Amino acid sequence: MRYLVAKDSREAVALLNTGEDARLLAGGTDVLVRMKLEGKTPDLLIDIKEISGFSDITTENGGFRIGAAVSGAEMGEHAALKAMWPGVVEAVELIGSTQVQGRATMVGNLCNGSPAADSVPAMMAAGAMARIEGPAGTRDVLVADLLEGPGKTKLGKAELVSSVFLPAGLPKAGDAYLRFIPRTEMDIAVASAAVSLVLDDNNTVAEASVVLGAVARTAVFVPNAAAALVGSKLEPEALSACAAACAAACSPIDDRRGTIEFRTKIAGVMATRAAKIAFRRAGGKL
Amino acid sequence: MSKIHVTTQVNGDAVEFLCAPDETLLDVLRDRLNLTGAKEGCGTGDCGACSVTIDGRLVASCLVLGAEVEGSAIETVEGIGTADALHPLQRHLLEHAALQCGICTPGIVVAAKALLLQNPDPSEEETRYWLAGNLCRCTGYDKIIRAVLSAASELRGENA
Numbered sequence: 001m002r003y004l005v006a007k008d009s010r011e012a013v014a015l016l017n018t019g020e021d022a023r024l025l026a027g028g029t030d031v032l033v034r035m036k037l038e039g040k041t042p043d044l045l046i047d048i049k050e051i052s053g054f055s056d057i058t059t060e061n062g063g064f065r066i067g068a069a070v071s072g073a074e075m076g077e078h079a080a081l082k083a084m085w086p087g088v089v090e091a092v093e094l095i096g097s098t099q100v101q102g103r104a105t106m107v108g109n110l111c112n113g114s115p116a117a118d119s120v121p122a123m124m125a126a127g128a129m130a131r132i133e134g135p136a137g138t139r140d141v142l143v144a145d146l147l148e149g150p151g152k153t154k155l156g157k158a159e160l161v162s163s164v165f166l167p168a169g170l171p172k173a174g175d176a177y178l179r180f181i182p183r184t185e186m187d188i189a190v191a192s193a194a195v196s197l198v199l200d201d202n203n204t205v206a207e208a209s210v211v212l213g214a215v216a217r218t219a220v221f222v223p224n225a226a227a228a229l230v231g232s233k234l235e236p237e238a239l240s241a242c243a244a245a246c247a248a249a250c251s252p253i254d255d256r257r258g259t260i261e262f263r264t265k266i267a268g269v270m271a272t273r274a275a276k277i278a279f280r281r282a283g284g285k286l
Numbered sequence: 287m288s289k290i291h292v293t294t295q296v297n298g299d300a301v302e303f304l305c306a307p308d309e310t311l312l313d314v315l316r317d318r319l320n321l322t323g324a325k326e327g328c329g330t331g332d333c334g335a336c337s338v339t340i341d342g343r344l345v346a347s348c349l350v351l352g353a354e355v356e357g358s359a360i361e362t363v364e365g366i367g368t369a370d371a372l373h374p375l376q377r378h379l380l381e382h383a384a385l386q387c388g389i390c391t392p393g394i395v396v397a398a399k400a401l402l403l404q405n406p407d408p409s410e411e412e413t414r415y416w417l418a419g420n421l422c423r424c425t426g427y428d429k430i431i432r433a434v435l436s437a438a439s440e441l442r443g444e445n446a
Contacts (some may be wrong), residue, residue: 001307001308002307003290003307003308003351003353025351025354026350028347028350028351028354029331030352032310032331032348032351033331033349034307035331035332036329036348037330041308045307045308045351047353047354049354054402071343073343096331096346096413096419097331097332097334097346097348097418097419097420098397098400098401098416098417098418098419099331099334099337099344099345099349099397100331100346100349100419102340102343102344102345103343103345103349103350105348136372184331184418185415185418185419186418186419
């Protein structure tokens with residue numbers, strides 16, 4: 001294996017495009033684990049941490065652009081980012097231990113392609129855009145449109161995600177992310193939910209987005225669950241309808257960590273609890 | 287496989303080493319620099335026994351390549367306290383009998399020191415969450431948490 005430090009994204013793309021088995025290295029908390037567990041190394045490992053902007057959180061159009069090499073710990077320490085998108089930051093901060101947080105990146109979590117990736121439902125609910133650099137230049141796509149299936153994204157040959165953009169938060173808006181794991185820390189979601197809400201002047205839900213993780217081949221929007229919340233103040237009927245819509249949207253795997261029946265039930269529980277947190281963060285009272 | 291030349295700082299000393307491209311920082315520390323305080327428990331970032339800091343940031347050194355630390359400042363457990371003058375964390379871990387086999391202890395010391403630098407007065411809950419990635423199969427954690435909290439108290443200048 002060769003290890004190279006890319007100076008800019010053009011060089012990283014060119015290195016990805018040589019035909020060698022090449023992988024990108026940012027935090028390394030997935031790629032290095034896979035090298036170890038699978039016992040095989042790529043021909044080329046391209047470190048992207050030195051690329052200008054990749055390690056930065058910058059304000060843009062009232063929102064935030066988060067570089068591909070920004071660690072979870074850095075996001076958690078960014079007060080303004082946390083104030084605008086607390087659900088996204090709390091989702092990122094759930095990934096792994098303090099030690100993993102020191103290195104793991106949100107973009108890596110996205111590109112790793114796990115259906116249980118914690119940050120992905122939260123990014124989707126926030127309307128996050130991924131910036132992609134590739135041989136044909138730069139393009140921006142919704143994070144939701146990058147998902148393909150377990151371990152797969154829709155990134156093309158020699159493309160990389162250089163940053164994720166979180167749009168400006170609205171004044172009466174809030175987001176939240178919750179996951180179920182069988183213990184308190186250091187585990188992978190059995191089912192998870194992200195909810196993003198915008199309230200009107202009467203604290204009625206005007207806009208909603210509900211996204212489930214770990215219950216399908218990718219994280220999924222549940223439009224019917226969002227529709228159940230719109231026009232409500234999260235009354236019990238609205239929350240039950242939201243949970244029922246979540247259950248209907250689940251097509252989870254059955255494994256030792258959670259049965260199909262359990263994942264399907266708990267997804268709605270996570271969504272309604274996350275909705276309540278998002279509602280309070282948006283200024284609503286329950 | 288050609289070796290990579292890396293210049294870095296370890297516990298305040300300038301250090302140079304050659305390493306293979308796929309060699310972890312943990313292997314560099316243990317096998318090339320003879321700093322065997324960091325332990326390999328799992329090798330996959332799950333156990334925390336290899337904890338070190340890079341530029342003040344707590345990481346698992348088994349999930350860092352040696353080649354990545356060019357120009358960085360690394361602190362390992364060897365840089366914390368001496369045999370004659372233990373760091374308060376080390377002393378309180380001993381006083382609370384917060385170790386048995388000791389494999390996790392260097393990682394606990396490094397991780398707890400990083401916590402107290404960032405938050406000199408952590409709650410028990412904050413301490414437990416911070417150290418959740420430092421696995422210990424002997425103590426059941428209670429003694430470790432109490433030792434860290436009493437060391438924090440001493441470091442704040444309170445009577446422990």
